[in-house]
Amino acid sequence: MKRFSILGAVTLVTAVLSGCSATSHDADVKAIRDIETEWNQEYVFKSLDKIVGHYAGDAVLMTPGVPASYGSAAIRNSMRALLADPALSMKFNASNIDVARSGDLAYTQGAYTLTVTDPKTKEPIHDHGSYVTTYRKQPDGTWKAVADIASSEQYPGSN
Numbered sequence: 582m583k584r585f586s587i588l589g590a591v592t593l594v595t596a597v598l599s600g601c602s603a604t605s606h607d608a609d610v611k612a613i614r615d616i617e618t619e620w621n622q623e624y625v626f627k628s629l630d631k632i633v634g635h636y637a638g639d640a641v642l643m644t645p646g647v648p649a650s651y652g653s654a655a656i657r658n659s660m661r662a663l664l665a666d667p668a669l670s671m672k673f674n675a676s677n678i679d680v681a682r683s684g685d686l687a688y689t690q691g692a693y694t695l696t697v698t699d700p701k702t703k704e705p706i707h708d709h710g711s712y713v714t715t716y717r718k719q720p721d722g723t724w725k726a727v728a729d730i731a732s733s734e735q736y737p738g739s740n
Contacts, residue, residue, distance in 0.1 A: 637725035
């Protein structure tokens with residue numbers, strides 16, 4: 582009888598932990614989806630501090646046609662220049678969000694559209710492509726981007 586009690590207790594604990602894990606995973610996926618929804622709105626309003634606030638201090642931003650930006654200060658400078666463009670329009674949408682079993686890393690992958698002013702012609706450039714953003718869970722439980730990489734399908738030389 583004691584053996585069945587122990588087996589029952591182990592089964593119950595396993596079931597509870599599995600349920601918590603699935604619930605935690607679902608909550609993390611939702612949190613990341615919500616972050617990217619907010620992030621899109623912040624591009625509409627050109628909110629520099631909020632946009633940069635999505636990146637960890639040691640993050641890297643890699644976009645077509647410009648050198649990679651390493652760390653908060655470089656990302657802030659890149660974003661400041663981008664947000665100063667009156668033609669700026671940036672939208673992105675994750676088609677996949679995956680959270681590691683460990684619960685501390687995740688990534689999104691999807692498509693983006695971008696409109697900016699060509700510095701040479703002063704005409705709008707309409708770009709689109711795909712992106713991957715890697716997130717790391719912070720000690721306070723929030724998610725921050727640690728690698729944000731875009732691949733253009735339009736950028737000169739990419740075809």
